Amino acid sequence: MALGRAFVLLVCLAALAASADHPTIAIPPGLKLASGKRIWETACAACHGSDGKGTPKALAGFDQPRTFPDFTRCDQTTSELDNDYRAIITNGGPFRGFSQIMPAFRQALTPKQINQLIEYLRGFCDASGWPRGELNLPRALVTEKAFPENETVLTSALNAGGAPGVANDIIEENRFGKHDEIEIDVPVNFIHPEHTWYGGFGDASLGLKHEFFSNSRTGSIFAAQGEIILPTGSTAHGIGSGTPSFATFAAFDQLFPTNTFFQVQAGTQQPFDTSKAPRTFFWYNAVGQELYQSHGLGRMWSPMVEFLADRDFLPGAKMNWDVMPEMQVTVSRRQHIRFDVGVRIPATNTAGRDPQVLFYVLWDWQDGRLTEGW
């Protein structure tokens, strides 16, 4: 074990001496450490503890950052991607906007050893029943995903033709328990019908999502949501329906081993008073690809195309089909702030329906504050 202890000492010295930007551990590779557990004990446990909970402050010799992980907290770790762990272990904390105390192991460990470590860390929560973060696919602009999330999203839709107008939504999604999420959506609209601008709240909604099924091996996840929509918007200005509604949808997402994915969401909105607003049905689809910079460990780009269909339950109503190419990109190093922009192009039934430019800024606040992780 003398070799092991010497390694731990070297790791700690290297961490202390680490340069501000990308600390690396300068240890000749070739330490024959067979299992993930052995590698963990030798290279990681000095700081993270044998049990993965973190070495007590007095022994570790550094101030634990607020985001210091406890690998047995399955509510916090299951949403992290294997790829995030790989990036941090390979390139060190600062590579993903974390503390420089977390060293880079790209010289000390082989990619295979790093994968063994990730598998070992996953062992703490494999049987916990929390859905895995890999199934948390990139959020599309319109199609809602199945994964229960902790995030705040600001979305905007700007009319690219016809009367000027901007429809914004402030969306707050809060996960509770393993499978549930509560969602609040407050629309703030600005319209310009007769040469004067009017701004006001639209119809706010409160939703509850439940994830019924997820399987990280097959890459599938299924959820359903129920929503109450309140008539908070002004009907006089055409940004409110004037009646409460109930809405419900099901969402199924599939991720393939190539990091290609699709998301399907289908549902209906049922107003209490159908003389004020029609019943509608919608069917949304998103197809996309996750692409990573920096040898698969850096910034993620997700080109997507959405195919959006909706129809009023009225005699003679036609199906509206829209196509929307878009691009999502992770803005912060930690990938917890993301931006998506796309153009929604009406494809059928185009009379009176103009193209729109949509974008959002998303903050996955479980991964850090707005000011952290850059």
Ligand code: HEC
């Ligand atoms: C010198 C101490 C030290 C050593 C050695 C060390 N770590 Fe870390 N590690 C940290 C600190 C501190 C953080 C928290 C960084 C932050 O939150 O800003 C961290 C964070 C991490 C994270 C990010 C977790 C998250 O919240 O996303 C992973 C994964 C990780 N370490 C794995 C390892 C592995 C695997 C090893 C061994 C190969 C290792 N660490 C060795 C100090 C260390």
